[in-house]
Amino acid sequence: MDNIEGSRDIATLDWPEEKHTLLVFGQEQVGVPQEFIEVADEIAYIPQYGTVRSLNVGTASGIAMHEYCSKINSGKGD
Numbered sequence: 001m002d003n004i005e006g007s008r009d010i011a012t013l014d015w016p017e018e019k020h021t022l023l024v025f026g027q028e029q030v031g032v033p034q035e036f037i038e039v040a041d042e043i044a045y046i047p048q049y050g051t052v053r054s055l056n057v058g059t060a061s062g063i064a065m066h067e068y069c070s071k072i073n074s075g076k077g078d
Contacts, residue, residue, distance in 0.1 A: 001025050001064055002032045003045040010044040010064060015071045023064050025057045 001010070001023060015021060024040070026032035037043060046055060046063050055063070 001044055001046065001060055002037070003048075004031065004037070004043060007043040007045040010046050010067050013042060013044055013067075013071070015068050017072050021068060023061065023068070025060055025064075028054055028056075 002025075024032055024036050032043075044064075046060060048055065
């Protein structure tokens with residue numbers, strides 16, 4: 001998760017059900033290390049509005065995990 005050039009809106013991702021998914025979050029002002037970006041299948045960002053374009057990692061991870069669980073469990077019942 002990083003809002004770098006080329007990243008995709010998290011709402012547009014198709015999360016793979018047949019593979020394990022690892023979510024990586026960068027440190028504020030530093031971001032995700034370049035070596036992680038180079039091996040990632042996807043880089044996603046969480047859309048934000050206003051003048052501050054930053055979320056703390058607890059908030060960002062909660063949003064990302066909710067999005068992931070919502071997508072992979074859609075249509076599977078309870």
